[in-house]
Amino acid sequence: MTDLTSLTLAEARDGLAGKQFTALELTDAFLAAIEQANPSLNAYVAVTADQARAMARISGNTLAKGKGRALEGIPLGIKDLFATKGVHTQACSQVLDGFKPTYESTVTQNLWDAGAVMLGKLNMDEFAMGSSNETSYYGPVVNPWRASGKNADLVPGGSSGGSATAVAASLCLGATATDTGGSIRQPAALTGTVGIKPTYGRCSRWGVVAFASSLDQAGPIAKTVRDAAILLKAMASHDPKDTTSADLPVPDYEAALGKGIKGLKVGVPKEYRIDGMPAEIEKLWQQGIDWLKAAGATIHEVSLPHTKLALPAYYIVAPAEASSNLARYDGMRYGLRVPGKDLIETYEKSRAQGFGKEVKRRIIIGTYVLSAGYYDAYYLQAQKVRTLIKRDFDEAYQKVDVLLTPATPNAAFPLRSMSNDPIQMYLNDIFTVTVNMAGLPGIAVPAGLAPDGLPLGLQLIGKAFDEETLFRAAEVIEQAAGRFPVSNRWWTGAAPGKSRKTS
Amino acid sequence: MQEVDEATVRRIARLARLEITDADAGSLKSELNAILKWVEQLSAVDTKGVEAMTRVVSMRMKQRDDVVTDGEMAADIVKNAPMAEDNFFVVPKVVE
Numbered sequence: 113m114t115d116l117t118s119l120t121l122a123e124a125r126d127g128l129a130g131k132q133f134t135a136l137e138l139t140d141a142f143l144a145a146i147e148q149a150n151p152s153l154n155a156y157v158a159v160t161a162d163q164a165r166a167m168a169r170i171s172g173n174t175l176a177k178g179k180g181r182a183l184e185g186i187p188l189g190i191k192d193l194f195a196t197k198g199v200h201t202q203a204c205s206q207v208l209d210g211f212k213p214t215y216e217s218t219v220t221q222n223l224w225d226a227g228a229v230m231l232g233k234l235n236m237d238e239f240a241m242g243s244s245n246e247t248s249y250y251g252p253v254v255n256p257w258r259a260s261g262k263n264a265d266l267v268p269g270g271s272s273g274g275s276a277t278a279v280a281a282s283l284c285l286g287a288t289a290t291d292t293g294g295s296i297r298q299p300a301a302l303t304g305t306v307g308i309k310p311t312y313g314r315c316s317r318w319g320v321v322a323f324a325s326s327l328d329q330a331g332p333i334a335k336t337v338r339d340a341a342i343l344l345k346a347m348a349s350h351d352p353k354d355t356t357s358a359d360l361p362v363p364d365y366e367a368a369l370g371k372g373i374k375g376l377k378v379g380v381p382k383e384y385r386i387d388g389m390p391a392e393i394e395k396l397w398q399q400g401i402d403w404l405k406a407a408g409a410t411i412h413e414v415s416l417p418h419t420k421l422a423l424p425a426y427y428i429v430a431p432a433e434a435s436s437n438l439a440r441y442d443g444m445r446y447g448l449r450v451p452g453k454d455l456i457e458t459y460e461k462s463r464a465q466g467f468g469k470e471v472k473r474r475i476i477i478g479t480y481v482l483s484a485g486y487y488d489a490y491y492l493q494a495q496k497v498r499t500l501i502k503r504d505f506d507e508a509y510q511k512v513d514v515l516l517t518p519a520t521p522n523a524a525f526p527l528r529s530m531s532n533d534p535i536q537m538y539l540n541d542i543f544t545v546t547v548n549m550a551g552l553p554g555i556a557v558p559a560g561l562a563p564d565g566l567p568l569g570l571q572l573i574g575k576a577f578d579e580e581t582l583f584r585a586a587e588v589i590e591q592a593a594g595r596f597p598v599s600n601r602w603w604t605g606a607a608p609g610k611s612r613k614t615s
Numbered sequence: 616m617q618e619v620d621e622a623t624v625r626r627i628a629r630l631a632r633l634e635i636t637d638a639d640a641g642s643l644k645s646e647l648n649a650i651l652k653w654v655e656q657l658s659a660v661d662t663k664g665v666e667a668m669t670r671v672v673s674m675r676m677k678q679r680d681d682v683v684t685d686g687e688m689a690a691d692i693v694k695n696a697p698m699a700e701d702n703f704f705v706v707p708k709v710v711e
């Protein structure tokens with residue numbers, strides 16, 4: 113039998129329906145792959161093997177009766193930010209030590225209702241704050257990719273680094289992720305996977321640990337554009353428990369595929385041509401333009417004049433909302449409690465020990481910009497700048513249907529190479545953060561390899577609630593570029609001349 | 616914009632209920648100043664007459680009927696508490 117873990121989600125779905133293998137065989141193949149890879153890659157922080165097998169058995173029975181649902185028997189990984197009933201949910205923070213929710217997030221419930229199987233919880237930057245997955249309480253995730261001829265460990269990007277690594281290394285058929293400033297698209301780009309951040313409001317935020325509520329949005333990371341379309345359809349819903357969730361029908365995204373892009377108007381924003389952009393990114397972008405043109409799209413230069421303000425505005429809005437959201441972790445009702453001499457000292461000690469360095473840095477920034485006398489100068493001004501950023505997009509969409517940009521300014525970088533320079537790290541989100549500020553949908557799709565053999569991605573940005581166009585255009589790029597499976601599976605010890613990492 | 620000093624960092628940390636060491640205060644001070652210097656470019660933007668963004672697409676905030684939709688789950692609520700007794704949270708003494 114072929115290695116079941118190497119299938120795409122769509123192929124596995126067809127294989128299950130065609131009774132080529134059982135749901136339990138599929139789940140067992142992934143559990144074995146996780147056991148072998150996790151000591152090297154650290155993608156999972158909790159593996160729910162018994163629960164996975166129990167879910168797979170139920171799916172097996174359903175499939176045997178010919179009554180399979182959309183994701184029947186499909187094994188998925190879940191980012192640790194999603195509340196999963198009775199299962200490890202800590203946003204990869206010590207402050208939520210031992211927390212096991214008594215409820216299920218709407219997004220994960222939607223997946224289980226569609227028949228999916230939970231393999232476990234995925235590593236991430238603590239509270240989704242990071243672009244390299246190095247701020248996790250559970251240690252960094254390692255990118256399955258290595259530069260040609262090198263064996264230095266690389267970051268998978270973040271904050272959904274565990275999700276991206278698990279998909280790229282075939283440790284699940286797809287993963288849930290979240291994106292506040294680029295946390296789905298940047299790790300997808302750095303691991304050769306597909307990641308979509310849908311329009312704000314498309315997926316319910318209920319039961320997703322809050323970071324910055326006006327920016328947070330859930331979406332999938334998957335092996336292919338089709339797989340991402342299948343997953344988003346299942347994850348998205350209108351949810352009365354989230355007042356910001358959109359009361360709109362969820363289209364059948366898979367049905368949007370294969371329709372081509374003849375006549376599609378693609379905008380290329382000139383402000384994304386930043387100083388010092390590496391030649392390989394420039395080349396990739398031009399390649400993407402050529403592919404879309406060859407498929408019948410027309411290309412138009414557009415201007416988004418407020419682009420350069422998006423990242424600084426984000427670093428006001430996100431920490432401000434985070435400092436408010438994270439006020440709830442006080443050691444009283446759940447999570448870590450470190451006793452002090454009185455109540456205040458107990459709060460201060462619990463939070464000092466429970467939060468990591470980057471989270472504390474952002475709480476301090478957020479508390480400062482919201483403190484007396486500074487609200488108008490910082491938060492209010494940043495929210496007004498958001499309106500200007502949104503207007504730029506609105507104007508561009510008078511002329512074009514979709515925008516094409518690079519996904520990241522660079523390929524995956526070595527572990528610990530950027531962690532001491534917060535602003536340098538923040539710049540990793542330079543192409544993705546504008547999309548969150550405007551609330552729009554964006555997809556990262558792998559499009560090529562850098563000269564050192566590492567994957568690079570392109571980003572497509574759509575109109576609000578027009579994810580279908582993103583899937584259609586991303587599929588064109590995917591077909592032109594081909595897929596980018598990890599060629600050197602060094603962590604299996606199988607690659608000739610490669611030794612397994614022992615640390 | 617005025618530089619943030621260590622005393623301000625301590626005051627902010629107190630407001631945020633974060634215990635910080637002297638070394639933390641020093642490094643947070645320089646990081647906070649670096650970030651504030653970087654975001655200063657926002658103050659130069661003319662936002663006169665621009666509304667603050669509150670919504671991505673115009674949507675009316677929904678209201679549901681003011682009725683009880685769940686409850687009777689005290690045991691669930693205290694389930695993850697560091698200390699609980701008879702479905703109450705046990706916390707350090709608050710009132711002298």
